[in-house]
Amino acid sequence: MAQVQAVQGPGAGKAATLERALRSRSLKRRPRPLEAIVRLLLLLCGLVSILSTIGILVTLGENSLLFFSQRSWQQVKYDSVERAEVVNLGQDVSLAAAMDAQDRYLTLNLDERATLPISEGQLIELGVEQMRVVTARREGLEVERGANDTQALAHPVDTAVFVHKERTALLGAEMTADDTVIELPPGAAAAFQVDDLIQADEEVMRVLLVEPVSDMLTVRRGEDGSNPARHSAGLPLFSPAAVTPGEFLTGTRWNPQLGHLGIWPLLNATLMTTFFALLTALPVGLGVAIYLSEFASSRVRSLVKPVLELLVGVPTVVFGYFALTWMTPLLQQIIGPEVKQFNTLSAGLVMGIMIVPTIASISEDALGAVPRALREASCALGATRQETIRRAVLPAAVSGIMAAFLLGISRAVGETMIVALAAGAGPNFTFNPLEGAETMTGHIVRISGGDISYNTIDYNSLFAIGLLLFLLTLAFNIVSGAITRRYREAS
Amino acid sequence: MANMSEQGGLARRRRVGRVWARVYQACVGLAALALVILLLKIVDDAFGTVAVVNVVDPASLVSADGRSLDRQSAGELAGLARDTLDEEGRPYVSTDRLFTLFLDEIARTALPPSALRNLTLGQALIDGQKFPQEWADRTLFDLRLPDVERSERDARARADIATLLADNVEQGRLLELVYSDVVQIELLESWNLIDSLTRQDEIRDRAARDFPQATLEFRSWLNADFLRTPGSSQALTSGIRVALLGTLWMLVIAIGVSLPLGLGAAIYLEEYARDVNNHRLLRLLNGFIEINIRNLAGVPSIIYGILGLAVFVRAMEPLTSGRLAGMGGTDGRTVLSAGLTMALLILPIIIINAQEAIRAVPQALREGSHALGATRLQTIARQVLPVALPGMLTGVILSVSRAIGETAPLVVVGAATTIFIDPDSPFSRFTVLPIQIYRWTADPREGFQDVAAATIIVLLLLLLSLNVSAIILRNRYSARARRTL
Numbered sequence: 001m002a003q004v005q006a007v008q009g010p011g012a013g014k015a016a017t018l019e020r021a022l023r024s025r026s027l028k029r030r031p032r033p034l035e036a037i038v039r040l041l042l043l044l045c046g047l048v049s050i051l052s053t054i055g056i057l058v059t060l061g062e063n064s065l066l067f068f069s070q071r072s073w074q075q076v077k078y079d080s081v082e083r084a085e086v087v088n089l090g091q092d093v094s095l096a097a098a099m100d101a102q103d104r105y106l107t108l109n110l111d112e113r114a115t116l117p118i119s120e121g122q123l124i125e126l127g128v129e130q131m132r133v134v135t136a137r138r139e140g141l142e143v144e145r146g147a148n149d150t151q152a153l154a155h156p157v158d159t160a161v162f163v164h165k166e167r168t169a170l171l172g173a174e175m176t177a178d179d180t181v182i183e184l185p186p187g188a189a190a191a192f193q194v195d196d197l198i199q200a201d202e203e204v205m206r207v208l209l210v211e212p213v214s215d216m217l218t219v220r221r222g223e224d225g226s227n228p229a230r231h232s233a234g235l236p237l238f239s240p241a242a243v244t245p246g247e248f249l250t251g252t253r254w255n256p257q258l259g260h261l262g263i264w265p266l267l268n269a270t271l272m273t274t275f276f277a278l279l280t281a282l283p284v285g286l287g288v289a290i291y292l293s294e295f296a297s298s299r300v301r302s303l304v305k306p307v308l309e310l311l312v313g314v315p316t317v318v319f320g321y322f323a324l325t326w327m328t329p330l331l332q333q334i335i336g337p338e339v340k341q342f343n344t345l346s347a348g349l350v351m352g353i354m355i356v357p358t359i360a361s362i363s364e365d366a367l368g369a370v371p372r373a374l375r376e377a378s379c380a381l382g383a384t385r386q387e388t389i390r391r392a393v394l395p396a397a398v399s400g401i402m403a404a405f406l407l408g409i410s411r412a413v414g415e416t417m418i419v420a421l422a423a424g425a426g427p428n429f430t431f432n433p434l435e436g437a438e439t440m441t442g443h444i445v446r447i448s449g450g451d452i453s454y455n456t457i458d459y460n461s462l463f464a465i466g467l468l469l470f471l472l473t474l475a476f477n478i479v480s481g482a483i484t485r486r487y488r489e490a491s
Numbered sequence: 492m493a494n495m496s497e498q499g500g501l502a503r504r505r506r507v508g509r510v511w512a513r514v515y516q517a518c519v520g521l522a523a524l525a526l527v528i529l530l531l532k533i534v535d536d537a538f539g540t541v542a543v544v545n546v547v548d549p550a551s552l553v554s555a556d557g558r559s560l561d562r563q564s565a566g567e568l569a570g571l572a573r574d575t576l577d578e579e580g581r582p583y584v585s586t587d588r589l590f591t592l593f594l595d596e597i598a599r600t601a602l603p604p605s606a607l608r609n610l611t612l613g614q615a616l617i618d619g620q621k622f623p624q625e626w627a628d629r630t631l632f633d634l635r636l637p638d639v640e641r642s643e644r645d646a647r648a649r650a651d652i653a654t655l656l657a658d659n660v661e662q663g664r665l666l667e668l669v670y671s672d673v674v675q676i677e678l679l680e681s682w683n684l685i686d687s688l689t690r691q692d693e694i695r696d697r698a699a700r701d702f703p704q705a706t707l708e709f710r711s712w713l714n715a716d717f718l719r720t721p722g723s724s725q726a727l728t729s730g731i732r733v734a735l736l737g738t739l740w741m742l743v744i745a746i747g748v749s750l751p752l753g754l755g756a757a758i759y760l761e762e763y764a765r766d767v768n769n770h771r772l773l774r775l776l777n778g779f780i781e782i783n784i785r786n787l788a789g790v791p792s793i794i795y796g797i798l799g800l801a802v803f804v805r806a807m808e809p810l811t812s813g814r815l816a817g818m819g820g821t822d823g824r825t826v827l828s829a830g831l832t833m834a835l836l837i838l839p840i841i842i843i844n845a846q847e848a849i850r851a852v853p854q855a856l857r858e859g860s861h862a863l864g865a866t867r868l869q870t871i872a873r874q875v876l877p878v879a880l881p882g883m884l885t886g887v888i889l890s891v892s893r894a895i896g897e898t899a900p901l902v903v904v905g906a907a908t909t910i911f912i913d914p915d916s917p918f919s920r921f922t923v924l925p926i927q928i929y930r931w932t933a934d935p936r937e938g939f940q941d942v943a944a945a946t947i948i949v950l951l952l953l954l955l956s957l958n959v960s961a962i963i964l965r966n967r968y969s970a971r972a973r974r975t976l
Contacts (some may be wrong), residue, residue: 035866039759044755045752045756046759046760046764047753048752048756049756049838049839052798052835052838053783055802055835056795056798059801059802084655248865275632286518287515287517287518288519288522308522310526313892313896313950313954313958314529314896315896315925315950316898317896317925317929317932318529318896320932321928321940321944325532326528353522356514357523371929385508385512386503386508386512410789414793414794415791415972416791416793417898417899417925417929446904447795450900462800470791473790475788477789481789
């Protein structure tokens with residue numbers, strides 16, 4: 001200020017000139033159209049990256065919404081109780097010997113040529129008692145007595161055996177465009193409820209009344225903008241089945257074609273491979289990090305670092321090849337033939353090798369950020385080098401190691417080619433690591449690898465799985481990034 | 492600490508410490524070992540002994556006067572190609588195969604097939620080539636489907652085409668045809684390198700016992716033909732030509748799109764985004780772009796594949812299939828879709844690396860330039876970018892190597908099975924090296940895993956050379972930077 005006033009004092013005229021010059025165009029900030037355009041263009045380049053995030057969110061979200069709201073029509077099934085009969089011979093099946101209330105085995109009158117009309121897991125009825133079949137052999141059946149809260153009773157020889165069968169609900173009689181009553185085969189009416197929607201051909205109807213005794217339905221024709229039409233007898237009836245997010249997240253069967261859309265078989269396989277990957281990568285990666293940051297001379301470091309970088313540079317499909325052609329045969333030699341050709345253990349272990357450099361480099365950063373004073377203080381208190389590492393350095397670096405751990409999980413969950421090659425092709429809800437099980441990413445690759453047609457349940461399910469995958473990895477990445485940033489700022 | 496000395500004293504504590512130090516060392520050893528085993532396994536598979544057998548014994552194809560195949564004339568070889576039948580009475584060389592060979596070798600194939608089939612022999616054949624005078628007016632179409640009884644058609648066409656081949660094609664070309672299509676080499680079993688070296692006798696015994704007619708030979712699955720030929724249903728004749736070209740096309744498109752966008756975004760974020768007089772909203776937007784790029788880099792690659800499938804393959808199908816460009820493609824599963832998908836995938840990597848390169852340019856350089864009266868644009872274009880260029884290029888090379896090895900998104904976008912035709916436009920169907928590795932590794936037939944190993948070697952060599960050039964670039968750059976500063 002003093003200087004400015006000094007200028008104003010004697011040379012006020014000069015200052016006025018300066019001020020005029022400042023106001024004049026020559027020294028003022030001139031508009032630079034070229035610069036503005038370039039700047040705008042560059043900003044647009046930056047916006048493309050946002051566009052790609054929006055693209056990911058919109059495509060995943062939109063198609064997942066389709067997946068969850070899509071009304072896929074499925075044939076109506078009902079449970080019908082029928083006399084067990086050998087189909088090709090028309091022979092009725094009955095008890096070959098009397099059984100009392102405790103017997104768990106029963107034998108049947110069967111012709112030698114007959115194929116067994118009863119299968120395992122099926123519900124059979126003798127008199128008023130229901131039994132669940134445990135094993136079904138021609139020599140006899142093992143059953144669980146008194147199923148469905150019925151009472152176990154004695155049954156005389158030649159008691160007729162009834163079986164529960166799942167049948168498709170068909171139109172019992174022809175209906176014209178005006179009919180409002182549907183006739184159904186015996187027992188089928190139980191599969192319907194008032195207010196259900198039914199589809200027959202292109203037409204949709206709403207159930208107004210169910211008569212379970214006479215097996216008739218009263219319906220309103222032409223719902224949902226469809227046109228009432230004539231339907232012939234024997235036409236299968238469909239009911240709508242929409243996938244709810246709850247079903248998707250809790251179901252334990254995955255078979256979109258049959259309407260089973262529970263993510264757990266895929267998610268479970270992903271979690272298993274991730275578990276084995278981290279089980280390998282965390283101790284090894286941490287060991288490498290400790291060695292590099294606490295023990296290695298600079299010469300050793302310059303040897304080890306390129307090895308890690310090489311491991312990072314190997315494409316994941318090569319690791320997949322390694323898992324299938326080296327790790328799996330090795331496991332088969334060590335553990336035995338119960339190791340299947342495709343198994344989650346082998347995929348997980350090789351994935352672990354792949355993640356070691358990631359964990360090592362982030363943990364090393366974290367260890368390096370621990371202040372030297374802490375180590376010196378620990379040594380000064382008489383701790384050996386190892387004690388210093390275990391009791392002073394590692395606890396101080398734990399948040400960074402946590403970040404590495406989370407990032408490792410995120411990479412393992414999103415990893416595709418190793419599991420696509422080595423973990424198995426086919427959803428399998430199992431906790432046995434020696435069996436094959438398809439992961440979420442593996443499923444996406446296999447399903448989209450064929451010529452998938454658009455707007456099918458398979459196609460839309462890709463996006464629902466993708467969305468779950470995206471959210472999972474995003475969560476891990478964000479938490480890991482936040483931790484990393486915190487300890488970087490702290491150090 | 493007190494309880495520790497009570498437990499065992501200093502010597503014991505030291506000993507525990509030494510054991511742990513060994514454990515840490517072992518971890519490093521384990522990582523290195525894994526890499527070594529991985530590389531050994533690949534080499535082990537890519538070379539080795541193979542037992543091969545000829546489908547047709549060349550000895551059965553000697554001429555009446557006892558001359559072996561390579562001594563027979565073109566006419567005799569054409570006759571063999573025409574007449575040799577397999578056990579079920581079908582010819583080894585189909586009529587279409589003969590006809591294609593004829594077109595490739597003789598006719599003016601610069602013409603599109605539709606125009607070609609209406610040419611007469613007289614027009615189609617180049618001067619100096621021979622054909623019976625009375626055939627001069629027959630069209631090529633008529634040659635393939637002569638106007639005779641349907642039952643005689645094929646026999647007549649075979650005979651005519653074989654005659655033309657005999658008169659006009661070199662003996663060597665026909666010999667090649669007879670070897671590849673009639674004699675045919677079939678792979679019976681393949682042993683890996685280590686077994687081939689250490690258990691030679693065992694292998695010889697087994698081969699003699701199980702395949703008495705087979706010959707054993709040492710084979711390098713990686714050879715010149717492997718690079719030159721397209722894929723095949725036979726492991727022995729499979730090659731990676733189409734995959735190499737596909738990788739190149741995909742890279743050109745991906746880099747062509749993401750390089751300008753990525754460098755532009757990086758320049759913006761480093762040079763303009765931190766302006767103090769930016770509007771508050773703009774600053775918010777800039778911050779969002781930064782966070783967004785960091786997060787994009789962590790998205791699993793297969794998500795990009797799904798994005799590509801929905802956006803490029805499906806929504807933009809008229810563009811990516813080439814229908815808009817009038818190329819008449821049928822679906823969007825083209826190399827263009829693959830390139831665009833890959834461009835999105837490597838964009839964050841390019842941006843982050845370029846940002847670091849620009850950030851490394853000393854602030855003094857910018858200030859000096861401004862002080863000399865240069866505008867901001869001039870400063871960026873003439874001072875900042877030239878200095879930052881090598882660093883940016885290193886980042887680009889790194890993202891190229893990422894793009895070369897990435898498989899999952901391209902499997903989702905591409906989905907093609909085996910492709911035998913070179914990609915020749917952005918609208919071609921495609922395959923790339925890692926997809927071939929994936930398919931061949933998953934192929935249970937004998938020999939295909941060896942083919943996969945050979946492909947892996949090619950891929951790793953490509954990646955290695957890229958990385959070495961990145962390192963050289965980085966070193967030269969830092970050396971020069973030290974000199975100038």
